[in-house]
Amino acid sequence: MSVLVDEDTRVVVQGITGGEGKFHTEQMLDYGTNVVAGAVPGKGGQEVAGVPVYDTVDKAAREEDANAAVVFVPPAFAGDACFEALDAPVDLVVTITEGIPTQDMSKVYRKLQETDTHLVGPNCPGVITPGVAKLGILPGNIFSEGNVGFVSRSGTLTYQVVDSLTERGIGQTTAIGIGGDPIIGTDFIDALELFENDPDTHAVVMCGEIGGEDEEEAAQYIAANMDTPVVGFIAGRTAPPGKRMGHAGAIVSGSGTGTAQSKIDALENAGTPVGDTPEEVADHVEDIL
Amino acid sequence: MKLHEYQAKRVFADAGIPTPDAKLAETVDEAVAAADDIGYPVAIKAQVQVGGRGKAGGIELVDDAAEAREAAENILGMDLKGYHVDRVLVEEAVDFTNELYVGVTMDRGEGEPVAMVSTRGGVNIEEVAAEDPDAIAREHVDPAFGMHPYQARKAVYDAGVDREVANDVAGVLSTLYDLWEDKDGADAEINPLMVTADDEVIAADAVMNIDGDALFRQPELAEMQEDAAEDDLEAKANDYGFDYVRLDGNVGIIGNGAGLVMTTLDLVDHYGGEPANFLDIGGGAKAERVTNALDMVFSDENVDAVVFNIFGGITRGDEVAQGINEALEAFDEIPKRVVVRLAGTNAEEGMEILNTDLVTVEKTLEDAVQRAVQYAEEDSA
Secondary structure, three states: OOOOOOOOOEEEEEOOOOHHHHHHHHHHHHHOOEEEEEEOOOOOOOEEOOEEEEOOHHHHHHHHOOOEEEEOOOHHHHHHHHHHHHHOOOOEEEEOOOOOOHHHHHHHHHHHOOOOOEEEOOOOOEEEEOOOEEEEOOOHHHOOEEEEEEEEOOHHHHHHHHHHHHHOOOOEEEEEEOOOOOOOOOOHHHHHHHHHOOOOOOEEEEEEEOOOOHHHHHHHHHHHHOOOOEEEEEEOOOOOOOOEOOOOOOEOOOOOOOOHHHHHHHHHHOOOOEOOOHHHHHHHHHHHO | OEOOHHHHHHHHHHOOOOOOOEEEEOOHHHHHHHHHHHOOOEEEEEOOOOOOOOOOOOEEEEOOHHHHHHHHHHHOOOEEOOEEOOOEEEEEOOOEEEEEEEEEEEEOOOOEEEEEEEOOOOOOHHHHHHHOHHHEEEEEOOOOOOOOHHHHHHHHHHHOOOHHHHHHHHHHHHHHHHHHHHOOEEEEEEEEEEEEOOOOEEEOOOEEEEOHHHHHHOHHHHHOOOOOOOOHHHHHHHHHOOEEEEOOOOEEEEEOOHHHHHHHHHHHHHOOOOEOEEEEOOOOOOHHHHHHHHHHHHHOOOOOEEEEEEEEOOOOHHHHHHHHHHHHHOOOOOOOEEEEEEEEOOHHHHHHHOOOOOOEEOOOHHHHHHHHHHHHHHHHO
């Protein structure tokens, strides 16, 4: 089994006529994803990679039974694109776009609370159920089918740790890149809850990083609500306080929380082993399985 | 993007928030003339984007022209926490009876804006927040509707602001919220908001951070942007458009994706080395970007060895390898040893074209980091 994405996921790609949208639509199709439509205002009637394009997500969803959207729309219009997907409505929106203004995402987040839709991202690599479908830009070849759920704030770190798992024959049920922005849709706790309720997920790997308190809150959730074992990894142990390390979210305020150490301590106190290196994460998962 | 105090005050004043009479000066003579014009006492304030300017000697209160000259001479040209002071704000000194704090920011945990008021203004508000969180009244705002006037009043009364000035403070907070929203603020703060004996309120300081991702729709603010780099290397990184942070160690680190680059730093530390920098070349990097990245780390005289770690998704290993070859072939003698690890999209193609006479290739991240740490130790010895 899997979470968020399965055989029945029918995808509309917003921004399919752009360079990234087109390239990754082809990649998603190659992986076996049911990409059933594209949506680009003014481009209705065209075709991209054999996929019909509609002017609106609403029409794409109605004509092609789409139930998920992937957003490759440029940052200035991506907030609006998220609203369009939420209003269609679809069950899952995966927003790849990086650099969406925070106030736009705040409004999207507000709207999201009134819907049953899962929104993943923005600024994320996407969601993949290995062997079934991928929504986003993740390189499919490093993933393998198995029983470990995977959730991460960082794209390339996802690839690194998943690669360590796959190399040892440890496959994944679903991998979710939740993104590193200050305001995101699906957070660690949402993802952990999905994996906890998935009988085929026997362990979860959670990769966090400095900044914010999401990992500390996830640790509390793990301690209180999870039977499925979790293994953690935290990036940014050597980050100096107050410096912005790439992601907007990755800034340590110096207030004692949000540091790598406070996150590691919180997870370990919740009974979650934390690997010092990606290889150590794989060691812990091997021990559990 | 952070505005200077004088810029933020101009934005606040244009919106109707009372600010002290003030002038910007670039020379000592200009500063004294401005002070004479405004009338004593005045404050002379260094315009650099660091906190704690007062404690660091960057703000002086003066009573006459002689003192103004001395203060301007002290402050102009000084090095304040690594920043060169080339301008001062000469500002009417406000005689106050009370100092308040008002601010608006994004509560990332809640995903919505929050307005804040405290009667504990004039001090480090982060310390107040940590020690006595109840001393700050907080009002969350629905971003779809903006802040209702009653919410501003509620925050002000919850904070215990004196009845005589409550309406005016609520008005300032409402204006501040609207500005924050209109200008795509990340943070907007007034600390202190001074209350005078006549029950007037005046913004004695002004902080405005703009969301860098929204500058495309804030052209007037984007024009105000000034280079705030701490040193030449960070300025260079800004020119190249890299996410770069300089650190104290001697192992240069280049990679793609913030999480992976941070992990590479952590592994250098784990294996006994010391990271010299954080450098994220971002997604989809082409050859030229790779060349620029190597130029960055080679320019850092502290660097003794470099680890180049790429896990390609969007980024293609062959493009990166091409960039590494081109960059290194341009040197008669390569200044530091470079260890390369390529994985992911087109990594095999990259490995094939990578010129192994110029770099050391390692297959795993762990091996690459350990090799670079070893090289750095050898070369610094």
